[in-house]
Amino acid sequence: MPAPASSSPVPADFPATTASALIAAHGGRVTRTRVAVIEALQGAAHPLSHDEVGVALTDAGIAHDRVTLYRALEWLVDKDIAQRIAASERAWRFEIRRGGEHRHAHFHCDRCGQVLCLEDVPSDSKPALPAGFELDRSELVLHGACADCGRRGLKMEAR
Amino acid sequence: MPAPASSSPVPADFPATTASALIAAHGGRVTRTRVAVIEALQGAAHPLSHDEVGVALTDAGIAHDRVTLYRALEWLVDKDIAQRIAASERAWRFEIRRGGEHRHAHFHCDRCGQVLCLEDVPSDSKPALPAGFELDRSELVLHGACADCGRRGLKMEAR
DNA sequence: AGTTTTGATGCAACATTGTAGCATTTGAAA
DNA sequence: TTTCAAATGCTACAATGTTGCATCAAAACT
Ligand SMILES: [Mn+2]
Ligand SMILES: [Mn+2]
Ligand SMILES: [Zn+2]
Ligand SMILES: [Zn+2]
Numbered sequence: 001m002p003a004p005a006s007s008s009p010v011p012a013d014f015p016a017t018t019a020s021a022l023i024a025a026h027g028g029r030v031t032r033t034r035v036a037v038i039e040a041l042q043g044a045a046h047p048l049s050h051d052e053v054g055v056a057l058t059d060a061g062i063a064h065d066r067v068t069l070y071r072a073l074e075w076l077v078d079k080d081i082a083q084r085i086a087a088s089e090r091a092w093r094f095e096i097r098r099g100g101e102h103r104h105a106h107f108h109c110d111r112c113g114q115v116l117c118l119e120d121v122p123s124d125s126k127p128a129l130p131a132g133f134e135l136d137r138s139e140l141v142l143h144g145a146c147a148d149c150g151r152r153g154l155k156m157e158a159r
Numbered sequence: 160m161p162a163p164a165s166s167s168p169v170p171a172d173f174p175a176t177t178a179s180a181l182i183a184a185h186g187g188r189v190t191r192t193r194v195a196v197i198e199a200l201q202g203a204a205h206p207l208s209h210d211e212v213g214v215a216l217t218d219a220g221i222a223h224d225r226v227t228l229y230r231a232l233e234w235l236v237d238k239d240i241a242q243r244i245a246a247s248e249r250a251w252r253f254e255i256r257r258g259g260e261h262r263h264a265h266f267h268c269d270r271c272g273q274v275l276c277l278e279d280v281p282s283d284s285k286p287a288l289p290a291g292f293e294l295d296r297s298e299l300v301l302h303g304a305c306a307d308c309g310r311r312g313l314k315m316e317a318r
Numbered sequence: 319a320g321t322t323t324t325g326a327t328g329c330a331a332c333a334t335t336g337t338a339g340c341a342t343t344t345g346a347a348a
Numbered sequence: 349t350t351t352c353a354a355a356t357g358c359t360a361c362a363a364t365g366t367t368g369c370a371t372c373a374a375a376a377c378t
Contacts, residue, residue, distance in 0.1 A: 029345050029354060050335080065357045070336065072355090086247035088298070090365075091335060107288065110295065121286040125299065127277065129266065132306025136269065139247070139300045140284065147291025188325060188374050209364080224328050229365065231326090249336075250364060 026079040036062045037072045038081070038096065047085050047093035047106065047115050087115045087141050105140035111149035118142070185238040195221045196231045197240065197255065206244050206252035206265065206274050246274045246300050264299035270308035277301070 019038035020030045028034065040056035041048060048056070050069060057064045073094050076082035085093045087108040093115055105121040108114075123140040178197035179189045187193065199215035200207060207215070209228060216223045232253050235241035244252045246267040252274055264280040267273075282299040 031345075031355065033356080066335095067337080067358080068356050075355095084247070086245045086300075088243070088245035088251075092247075105284075105286070105297075107292065116289075118286065118288070121284075125264075125280075125301075127264070127280040127301070129277070129301070129303075130275075130306065132309070133266065134303045134309075135301055136303040137301075138264075139302065140297060141245075141300075142284075142286070142288070142294055142297045144288075144293045144295040147289065150291070150293075190326065190374075192327080225364095226329080226366080227327050234326095 022081055026081065028075065028079070032062055033057070033064055033068055034072050034075070036060050036064075037069070037076065041076075041082055041094060041096040044095070046117055047087075047095040049089075049091045049093050051091070053094065085115065085139070085141075088143070089113055089115075103137060103139075105142060107142045107144070107146070109146035109149055110143050111145050114146055114148075116146065181240055185240065187234065187238070191221055192216070192223055192227055193231050193234070195219050195223075196228070196235065200235075200241055200253060200255040203254070205276055206246075206254040208248075208250045208252050210250070212253065244274065244298070244300075247302070248272055248274075262296060262298075264301060266301045266303070266305070268305035268308055269302050270304050273305055273307075275305065 019035040019042070022038060023030045023034050036057050037053055040053050040060070044052075044056075050073060053073065054064065054066070054069055057069070073082065077084050077094070080097060082094050083097050085095065085106055087093060087106060089108070095117070103123040105118045105123045107116040107118055109116075121140070121142075123138055125138050125140070126135060129135060178194040178201070181197060182189045182193050195216050196212055199212050199219070203211075203215075209232060212232065213223065213225070213228055216228070232241065232243075236243050236253070239256060241253050242256050244254065244265055246252060246265060248267070254276070262282040264277045264282045266275040266277055268275075280299070280301075282297055284297050284299070285294060288294060
């Protein structure tokens with residue numbers, strides 16, 4: 001089912017939801033890679049690592065290069081379409097930033113390394129900072145053991 | 160002023176403060192490297208990267224190997240003498256864990272990469288987690304621009 | 319003080335994660 | 349269709365950690 005071909009300039013401030021609309025709205029070129037990356041992030045139930053996105057692209061039959069993928073993700077973050085999460089593993093994780101949604105905390109299982117979105121735990125503390133400091137955003141990451149891993153049991157299946 | 164030489168078994172549960180006492184209290188061997196690392200962390204005004212600790216050791220005239228340093232830091236974290244902070248730079252940072260102190264948040268300047276301890280911003284939220292999850296600790300990192308960098312001005316002197 | 323034990327170190331090699339430079343391709347505007 | 353900057357795909361490279369293993373030395377034991 002081919003969508004109405006071409007035209008229809010996207011209203012730039014309307015919360016676009018399709019990948020191509022999002023890209024175009026930010027003045028970027030709509031490429032297969034970018035579209036696929038966005039769709040991978042949109043379809044994910046939790047923040048994806050660079051590598052996981054890569055797998056998703058492969059699964060979708062989209063050839064891709066490691067570097068291109070890094071650059072695509074970087075661009076998305078830059079445009080605020082996606083955000084990076086440093087959950088204390090070595091690798092960053094990425095998730096789509098749905099318009100209007102407020103920031104939420106994440107849970108990092110120190111056992112299996114999984115990262116979970118805690119949609120209803122806000123991450124927006126705005127404490128008083130030393131003079132001259134300007135706050136951009138706050139990132140709250142909880143650490144512990146996920147249900148699958150259970151607190152008791154072995155130690156350290158992953159950092 | 161040489162401390163009373165030798166002897167005096169350290170009361171293992173008293174909050175030891177000297178490096179050697181800390182190490183011994185955790186059943187580790189008191190080595191020059193470990194002592195120097197702890198003292199570097201204790202003397203630091205902010206969390207140090209592996210590399211910064213290395214410089215401190217060099218300054219203190221302590222020869223050291225990259226790997227040994229990593230392992231020393233790992234051991235300290237393992238024993239809960241120090242803690243790791245993932246402030247979203249590539250490299251971890253380490254800080255001493257002073258007994259009884261509650262966890263505090265950190266500020267990461269997205270401009271210059273500096274990390275600052277926000278001693279009076281607690282980082283101890285204990286929100287409700289999905290069933291089966293167990294919380295160990297929570298890490299709160301604020302992002303923005305430090306006073307030196309100022310919000311306005313150039314972009315991206317460091318990630 | 320000498321011996322022994324085993325934790326800690328040093329070195330080399332490797333792994334992971336991300337960047338930079340540059341020639342080539344391609345999206346999309348003209 | 350043509351044009352041309354933006355994206356891509358290499359290839360190198362940088363930064364940060366890790367593994368294996370032979371050697372050293374802290375501290376316990378005699
Ligand atoms: Mn999330
Ligand atoms: Mn701190
Ligand atoms: Zn887990
Ligand atoms: Zn700064």
